[in-house]
Amino acid sequence: MSFISYLLNGISLGSVYAIIALGYTMVYGIAKMLNFAHGDVIMIGSYVAYMAINNMGLPIPVSILLSVIVCTLLGMMMEKIAYKPLRQASKLAVLITAIGASYFLQNIALLIFGANTKSFSSVVNMEPIQLAGGQLIISGETIATVVACIVIMACLMTFMKYSKAGHAMLAVSEDSGAAQLMGINVNATISLTFAIGSALAAVAGVLLCSAYPALTPYTGAMPGIKAFVAAVFGGIGSIPGAFIGGILLGVIEILSRAYISSQLSDAIVFSVLIIVLVVKPTGLLGKQIQEKV
């Protein structure tokens, strides 16, 4: 029974990673850059929700919505101010800027919200489900997180498949020059990608802090890096890959924490990444990089 319970915890944590990884993977697929500040958007989103609930006394759904709106705007602003001027610059310059943006957000949070750990109260008001005569308890957070992840995935896949903006994203991710020749506004498409990724980061932040309530300016850093690992694990640029990578990573982390060593769990997670990259450099669902003839 405890194994199933660990497994469910893993899937729940993995769902959060998956939601964050979606942001990473979409931005990478379309803007061809790694937005290392993505994890810190999660943290900002959590603080916004925390302030809205605890300081402004807003109802929970409104607080989540506010957090989503703030993060969406933050993501678009970050892209416009930090990354857009570097469109023609080297990849290294963009990468360093992303790391800079990450530190910037962490320190802004430190300045505004202070270094003290805030105790985030869960946004999920759901009674835990008891199964097998009380031996298996599934928390409301677990259910909400997994459901949110599945709904987000389904929406995103539908959006990419059927909407015009989704098709534009696919085209830009394949060949942004050719996409422009179709009449697609590449800058607007990249901006939309950041908006979606950051909105998802807000949702991920609220869910993450509901399960792990300690909120500090560094809350987003580690989940951000792990979600990046999940995205690479699943094949960066691939939406289903981010989903599978996220879930697997969460399960591996929780199971190794439970059965091997809680100190070594992160090391195990990163070792798995190294093994995957050695065996299959493009990740589980990654596209083969085609050489142009």
Add this chain to the structure above:
Amino acid sequence: MAMLEIKDLEVYYGMIQAIKGISFEVNEGEVIALIGANGAGKTTTLHTISGLITPKHGTVTFEGKEITKAPAHKIVSLGMAHVPEGRRVFASLSVLQNLKLGAYIKNNKDEIEETLQMIYQRFPRLEERKNQPAGTLSGGEQQMLAMGRALMSKPRIILMDEPSMGLSPIFVNEIFDIIKSVSASGTTVLLVEQNAKKALSIADRGYVLETGRIVLEGEAQKLLDDESVKKAYLGE
């Protein structure tokens, strides 16, 4: 007034000047061939016209409207399509998705469907393979797809960059037949080609580009008969 007018165009890549002040024009209904060796600046010229590159000096005027600094995605909706060098189809997307992206600027579903059927008539092979990823098509088929995709926006002028590059002789002939029929249906064509003989044989007029300058221009037939053109580009 010419449909497309290029005046004193100068383009730089960093410190290197790729286009050194060229002027030419394309009249409505014409097929214009831009020929020249590798590195002469043909592709750069097309990229500048369609807005992928901004020139340092000079102007591009399309149907009386200056588009020199307009971004590429806006120029498409003015009625100009560009079939890029190397075809650049969206390899992992299906043939149909590629064609639909060609009509990205169009919003009327019936109109898109109608254009699609016209494209299928012109390129039956694309219809046969409509659900196949574009990357699995042969080079010639990809070129047809790139052309069909450009025609989906119903352009009044179409820029084609090396459409015959890397194709087998059978496909080369087919591609040039298609260009002729595109022109016959009323679309103006600006054609960049290394295959000077073929290009000039279907063109009305031609320009010869050499290291960023136009060195020769005139009626296509005259260029075909010109001794220096024969020697340098026609291999005679």
